[in-house]
Amino acid sequence: MPSTLHVYWNNRLVGELTQDGPRLGFCYDEGYRSLRANLPLSRHLPLGLAAFDDSATRAFFANLLPEGDIRRQVARQLGVSADNTFALLEGIGGDCAGAVSVLRPGDMPGSSGQYRPISREALARELATLPSHPFLAGEEGVRLSLAGAQNKLPLYVKNGEFFIPEGNRASSHILKTAIPQLENTVLNEAFCMNLAHRIGLPVPAAQVVEIEGVEVYMIERYDRKRTAPGEIERLHQEDFCQALGVIPEMKYEQEGGPGFLACFRLVEEWSDEPILDTLNLLRWALFNFLIGNADSHAKNLSFLYVGGTVRLAPFYDLLSTAVYERVSNKFAMKMGGQKDPRYLMATHLDRFSGEVGIELRTVRAQLLELCGKLEGAIGPLADTYRKADQRPIIVENIIHVVEQRLRKAHSLIG
Numbered sequence: 436m437p438s439t440l441h442v443y444w445n446n447r448l449v450g451e452l453t454q455d456g457p458r459l460g461f462c463y464d465e466g467y468r469s470l471r472a473n474l475p476l477s478r479h480l481p482l483g484l485a486a487f488d489d490s491a492t493r494a495f496f497a498n499l500l501p502e503g504d505i506r507r508q509v510a511r512q513l514g515v516s517a518d519n520t521f522a523l524l525e526g527i528g529g530d531c532a533g534a535v536s537v538l539r540p541g542d543m544p545g546s547s548g549q550y551r552p553i554s555r556e557a558l559a560r561e562l563a564t565l566p567s568h569p570f571l572a573g574e575e576g577v578r579l580s581l582a583g584a585q586n587k588l589p590l591y592v593k594n595g596e597f598f599i600p601e602g603n604r605a606s607s608h609i610l611k612t613a614i615p616q617l618e619n620t621v622l623n624e625a626f627c628m629n630l631a632h633r634i635g636l637p638v639p640a641a642q643v644v645e646i647e648g649v650e651v652y653m654i655e656r657y658d659r660k661r662t663a664p665g666e667i668e669r670l671h672q673e674d675f676c677q678a679l680g681v682i683p684e685m686k687y688e689q690e691g692g693p694g695f696l697a698c699f700r701l702v703e704e705w706s707d708e709p710i711l712d713t714l715n716l717l718r719w720a721l722f723n724f725l726i727g728n729a730d731s732h733a734k735n736l737s738f739l740y741v742g743g744t745v746r747l748a749p750f751y752d753l754l755s756t757a758v759y760e761r762v763s764n765k766f767a768m769k770m771g772g773q774k775d776p777r778y779l780m781a782t783h784l785d786r787f788s789g790e791v792g793i794e795l796r797t798v799r800a801q802l803l804e805l806c807g808k809l810e811g812a813i814g815p816l817a818d819t820y821r822k823a824d825q826r827p828i829i830v831e832n833i834i835h836v837v838e839q840r841l842r843k844a845h846s847l848i849g
């Protein structure tokens with residue numbers, strides 16, 4: 436007999452996730468399919484079909500889980516195989532990205548559980564042990580899952596106090612610790628996210644917080660909405676790999692994952708506001724070039740399902756990788772066929788324009804506008820960090836990269 440988990444969209448049963456030997460399957464609940472105002476769990480899991488095979492099922496559900504070393508460590512904590520997506524979701528699938536909860540039969544979503552207060556001292560200890568104890572995996576009552584390869588911890592934050600969500604309680608923020616061997620990624624990401632905000636890109640609130648003398652990155656979850664004191668509504672999301680049916684191991688274009696062509700066509704097809712969302716996606720691509728972010732792959736893009744509509748979600752994971760000598764700075768998605776920003780030329784911008792289906796004059800105009808906004812915003816933003824830290828070296832390094840990219844951009848525009 437196959438093993439079964441129930442899949443919920445907030446409090447609504449959507450369907451069942453099954454495991455039969457090594458193979459996964461998903462089928463929609465007929466009651467959910469019959470609803471008049473329903474939406475599919477994913478573009479790649481359309482409501483016109485009742486059941487899905489291993490390939491389609493795995494592409495959605497594997498992308499709910501952490502990746503790489505973190506996934507392997509979670510598996511060790513739970514005592515299961517790192518390749519066992521079903522068992523991992525059974526252990527930590529209670530608070531996934533978006534509105535999805537994956538629960539054992541008999542468990543119900545909703546407001547059961549509690550927000551357990553955690554002192555800054557205790558939180559500092561938990562953050563210090565994240566590499567060996569990610570997402571508090573295996574702790575009684577704690578079921579937290581986030582995709583990605585970096586150590587992070589979902590929390591509920593209220594009035595500057597921190598709480599661990601237990602049972603089916605939803606988190607409101609994510610804390611990310613520094614990436615080992617890379618200089619001050621915490622400040623790097625906070626600076627780039629706030630720079631994006633200052634020039635008008637849709638991004639969640641992000642900041643550096645100090646926990647017992649250690650700086651960590653804190654971002655407000657855009658897939659959560661506060662509805663009342665102590666109550667949070669989950670908003671459904673799917674990342675572009677889920678929407679395209681791509682497993683997380685294939686997220687990079689050079690590994691066969693989505694490139695700009697697939698991403699822009701996806702927005703055109705799936706967004707309820709394709710013109711506006713296409714423009715924002717273009718600005719995201721150009722901004723990543725200007726700050727030197729070579730890790731802008733398809734899993735860093737998502738759709739948000741709100742009020743019966745599907746829209747491009749706010750941007751996240753904005754970080755200047757070009758400041759690190761040991762990190763490859765080839766584009767995660769080739770721009771006009773070019774994967775190395777050093778050799779990007781006006782002809783590549785022309786090809787990129789044709790690839791994404793946007794007139795070259797519009798691409799050039801958006802690049803010029805972003806250059807002007809960056810030139811006006813980066814200095815004042817840097818000053819706010821300089822006041823807090825007399826020598827924020829990483830900020831000065833980011834400024835140096837941006838200045839180089841601005842010169843490159845002006846040469847592309849002509």
